[in-house]
Amino acid sequence: MISGIDKEFRFLQDALNLRAHRQQVLASNIANADTPNYKARDIDFAKELQRAQGVQAGNLNLNATSSRHMQPSGGLLNAQALYRASVQPSIDGNTVDMDVERAQFADNAIHYQFVLDRISSKTKTLISAIRGE
Amino acid sequence: MSLSNVFSIAGSAMAAQSQRLNTVASNLANADSATSSTGQPYRAKQVVFSVAPLGGSGSGSAGVKVAGVIEDPSPMRQVYDPKHPLADAQGFVSMPNVNVVEEMVNMISASRSYQNNADMMNTAKLMLMKTLTLGQ
Numbered sequence: 001m002i003s004g005i006d007k008e009f010r011f012l013q014d015a016l017n018l019r020a021h022r023q024q025v026l027a028s029n030i031a032n033a034d035t036p037n038y039k040a041r042d043i044d045f046a047k048e049l050q051r052a053q054g055v056q057a058g059n060l061n062l063n064a065t066s067s068r069h070m071q072p073s074g075g076l077l078n079a080q081a082l083y084r085a086s087v088q089p090s091i092d093g094n095t096v097d098m099d100v101e102r103a104q105f106a107d108n109a110i111h112y113q114f115v116l117d118r119i120s121s122k123t124k125t126l127i128s129a130i131r132g133e
Numbered sequence: 134m135s136l137s138n139v140f141s142i143a144g145s146a147m148a149a150q151s152q153r154l155n156t157v158a159s160n161l162a163n164a165d166s167a168t169s170s171t172g173q174p175y176r177a178k179q180v181v182f183s184v185a186p187l188g189g190s191g192s193g194s195a196g197v198k199v200a201g202v203i204e205d206p207s208p209m210r211q212v213y214d215p216k217h218p219l220a221d222a223q224g225f226v227s228m229p230n231v232n233v234v235e236e237m238v239n240m241i242s243a244s245r246s247y248q249n250n251a252d253m254m255n256t257a258k259l260m261l262m263k264t265l266t267l268g269q
Contacts (some may be wrong), residue, residue, distance in 0.1 A: 019203050020135035023260070027139040027253055028187075028194035031146030034153075034246055035182040041193050081193025098249070116263050123268050 005126065010129045012119050018045060018079060019112040022127035025081055026105045029096050040101065048079045099110040136264070137192065138184040138187060139257035145185060145196030152199050153180045157240045164231040167219050175229040177205035177236075178266040205230055 022043050032038040086095035156178050163175040185198035206229045215224035 017135070023257065024135040025194045027142045027257070028196065030249055030253055031142045031197050032182075032184060032195065033249070034150075034242070035184055035197055036194075038184055043193065044144055064211045074172065079193075082217075102249070105253065105256065109260055112260050113263060119267060120269075 007121065012115055015049060018048055019108060019115060021079055023108050023112065026101060026108060029101045030105065033096045033098055035094060038096060040058045040086065040096045041081040042084050043081050045080050136257055136261050140254060142194060142196045143254040145198060146250045147247055149182055149197040149199050150243050150250065153243045154240065155182050156202065157236050157243060160231045160236050161233065164229055164233055167226055167228055172229045173208050177203050177229065177231045179205060
């Protein structure tokens with residue numbers, strides 16, 4: 001039972017961590033909106049969350065054909081930041097599109113709060129189960 | 134902690150934008166300074182932004198820093214005013230190469246970027262506060 005609780009919370013914790021990390025990446029895009037040659041970056045949330053789940057379940061998604069191949073060390077901190085395909089690149093080499101970034105920033109903040117709400121309600125459910133009321 | 138990094142990123146951008154705003158103010162204030170401490174007319178100044186990568190856990194994200202302040206190399210504005218004490222033999226005075234329209238646009242852009250970053254900081258703060266009250 002305890003391991004079941006842990007599993008449920010770990011998923012939400014991963015999602016929350018990843019959302020916070022993505023918020024940071026988007027913040028750096030908005031901050032660098034006027035920096036020449038800066039390329040906007042983002043992380044693929046769905047893919048990274050799946051990867052994080054896979055790493056925890058023990059099935060790493062890297063195929064090793066030799067015993068000397070290294071396996072990824074796992075964890076969310078090395079979530080891969082990809083470069084965004086820009087809609088309107090500017091002449092100074094900057095690919096930050098403020099509309100897209102602001103929209104994604106707001107979207108990510110809402111999703112973060114959603115995950116927080118999920119955690120809260122899960123805790124409440126557990127507490128009421130413990131109390132048996 | 135990713136969300137605390139948002140503060141340093143937005144903070145660095147705000148510092149850079151306010152330096153840009155400072156430069157604009159200096160350019161506008163000196164738009165008619167025909168001479169300076171070097172004896173030359175004032176030259177318009179521009180800031181150059183560059184990426185300042187975050188160390189450690191900040192993979193894929195970076196702040197902003199001002200790489201330097203450059204002087205506008207474009208030629209000085211020549212004004213015909215023979216009565217001016219700095220007028221040359223033909224009666225022309227070299228005035229600063231500040232383009233007021235350009236500076237005004239620069240000012241609006243800097244202030245919008247600053248607002249954007251302040252807004253971003255606010256969002257990050259709200260998110261952190263929500264996280265702190267988790268489970269209550």
